[in-house]
Amino acid sequence: MIDDVLKRRLNFCTTLPSLPAVAVKIIELANDPDADIGAVCQYISLDPVLSAKLLRTANTPLYKSRRIATNIRQAVSILGTHTVLVIALSFSLTNSLIKSPLSSQSSIFDSNIFWRRSIASALASRALGEKLELNFLDDLFLAGLIQEIGILAFWIIMPEEYGAVFASTTDHDTLLNNEREAFGAGHDELGYALLKKWHIPDYIALSCINSHSQPEPKNLGPTLQACLAVSRYLADYFLYPHDADKITALNQAAQNWLGFDTDVLIEVIKIMEVELNAVEDLFEMTLHDSSEVNGILAEAKELLMIHSLSRIKDLEDKSQRDGLTGAYNRTYFDETLRREFNLSTQYNLPLTVAIIDLDHFKHVNDTYGHVAGDYLLATVVKTIFDQIRQDDTLSRYGGEEFALILPGTPLSAARNLIARLKDSVAAISYKFDSNSIIHITASIGVASYYENAASFHDAKDLIKAADSALYAAKHAGRNQIIEWSPS
Structure with missing residues (x-):
């Protein structure tokens, strides 16, 4: 106010x-629900310029009338009393202010x-x-x-x-x-x-x-x-x-x-x-x-x-993303892995998949709360996004599990990247309060199509292999990278 x-x-x-007298009168008539058509015509006729404007307006395509108005009363008949008052007020008010x-x-x-x-x-x-x-x-x-x-x-x-x-x-x-x-x-x-x-x-x-x-x-x-x-x-x-x-x-x-x-x-x-x-x-x-x-x-x-x-x-991008972290969701991951696996088998191209699981993350949530846990999940995703290519796909696979698809990448080329990702996660620190700083680590399981093509008949086999390697990494003491092999 x-x-x-x-x-x-x-x-x-x-x-x-100040408003001209005709504008004042038009406002008065506009506020009167019982305004008389004769009074409207009388006051508008007092202003020759306004009268001419109204006649011209009544005969424009704006009102799509089949009749031609030659005087104010005819214009009022064609347009209606309310419309004539509003048009007259629009012109009279604006004209006085412009000039x-x-x-x-x-x-x-x-x-x-x-x-x-x-x-x-x-x-x-x-x-x-x-x-x-x-x-x-x-x-x-x-x-x-x-x-x-x-x-x-x-x-x-x-x-x-x-x-x-x-x-x-x-x-x-x-x-x-x-x-x-x-x-x-x-x-x-x-x-x-x-x-x-x-x-x-x-x-x-x-x-x-x-x-x-x-x-x-x-x-x-x-x-x-x-x-x-x-x-x-x-x-x-x-x-x-x-x-x-x-x-x-x-x-x-x-x-x-x-x-x-x-x-x-x-x-x-x-x-x-x-x-x-x-x-x-x-x-x-x-x-x-x-x-x-x-x-x-x-x-x-x-x-x-x-x-x-x-x-x-x-909108499409939002429907494919995890709301908390910004990583792609599980549905998008499954569709992308299926597509990339089919391309790899069809053209004999390498394909590497890694599953990244944050170690003892339930303990972090139980000890420090979900606000701290959510911050760390989002930070992990940002850390990984900063280091992978635009064609790579990072998805939130489960609660604290993430899956990474590296198209066209053999295991030998993926090793350095995955090692850097593990070290980058370990370098993350979150200051919870003046006495507590939270550190986390990750266990990673890796499987690659190119090296072991005979073992993988569809995309599910590849993700099962990476999951099996992840299980081995946890049992090896966590904060480990294990590569799947047929043996």
């Missing part, structure tokens, strides 16, 4: 633009960029609503337009103090956190206070502040604030399509807030492209040169597809 000092600065700021000179004529803050982004956000909000087949498209448009109005308010009421904070980052979410640290409130909260001061309908003002919070459960269905939240990232990407970070942030936001996949996002961007000219015409502001628009969609498709494949790979 904004504190009393910030609230007073907002309420008594003399440079804050109002800011007290902060700083090179840091570019009001043209601010309004281009706001209009792009309005376009994106509406496109999201259209894709989701929502029945409050114009509310989405207005809310998208003004959801960042708090940034403008900060610049007007405290240009010098806000300048340093605004210049500290180009990332929206980081800016919000920096504002809260510096002023005790973010532009979402200040914007909400300003919208309340202007008597903007509550549901619009609330959606603007809520769009800056955490995503709500998706089972509630698509909401006004969810569309607004995603629209910010869509606007950023739409304006800066060559910035890879923008598409990454958009992809994540669309997933978090709406559960959208890449195909849906591409369809939303298509809708934005179709409706771009009508929105630019309404505000007399160019978001993109017409020659650039087709390229945006083409690049979006390519980048979103790359992100989609990357996300699939990440």
Whole structure:
């Protein structure tokens, strides 16, 4: 919440633009559920520029009407009273603010960029609503337009103090956190206070502040604030399509807030492209040169597809990993060993397998607890990962047992590596407290396909041999490496 000092600065700021009389009246009508169509037409007709904008909007592809409106009453008939009020408010409010000179004529803050982004956000909000087949498209448009109005308010009421904070980052979410640290409130909260001061309908003002919070459960269905939240990232990407970070942030936001996949996002961007000219015409502001628009969609498709494949790979990787240590899980190990064994038999290639068991590890857990035990397991895995090749596979085979597959590696070449791994495990030390330092050792059983090919008919035979060698290493006094042989 904004504190009393910030609230007073907002309420008594003399440079804050005042709304034109027609905008005030439109807000009043928008808050009146029984607004009379005649009164709506009368007040809008008082502003010739607003009237012309509404007529032009009613006849654009945005509303897909088969009728042509030639006067305000016909426009209201085609669009409906609520839609006309929201469009009129969007234009009247924005037009007065765009033309109002800011007290902060700083090179840091570019009001043209601010309004281009706001209009792009309005376009994106509406496109999201259209894709989701929502029945409050114009509310989405207005809310998208003004959801960042708090940034403008900060610049007007405290240009010098806000300048340093605004210049500290180009990332929206980081800016919000920096504002809260510096002023005790973010532009979402200040914007909400300003919208309340202007008597903007509550549901619009609330959606603007809520769009800056955490995503709500998706089972509630698509909401006004969810569309607004995603629209910010869509606007950023739409304006800066060559910035890879923008598409990454958009992809994540669309997933978090709406559960959208890449195909849906591409369809939303298509809708934005179709409706771009009508929105630019309404505000007399160019978001993109017409020659650039087709390229945006083409690049979006390519980048979103790359992100989609990357996300699939990440999910697949997580399903194959042990959650505690990051080593591959047993299922992945079994599949990999079967594949590598088949390749070895088919092409007569060497293959070595090692099973690594941490000695007396139950005693470590019983004495020092599972937190210490878990730390040591994770450290062992990291130690091994640091020394093996990318093609080698380390898996958590059991509780404190790990299995290592070394493709294309004969036993003679594997010996030095496995010896280093045993010594590296023995070198691990964990300071449990001021009096206790935990050391561990490992017993390792090794089997290799190339040297003893006649003994192994399938992958299970190879792992049984390594397991047998491990058993021998334990009985030989532990902290040992034993290589399996037919004898």
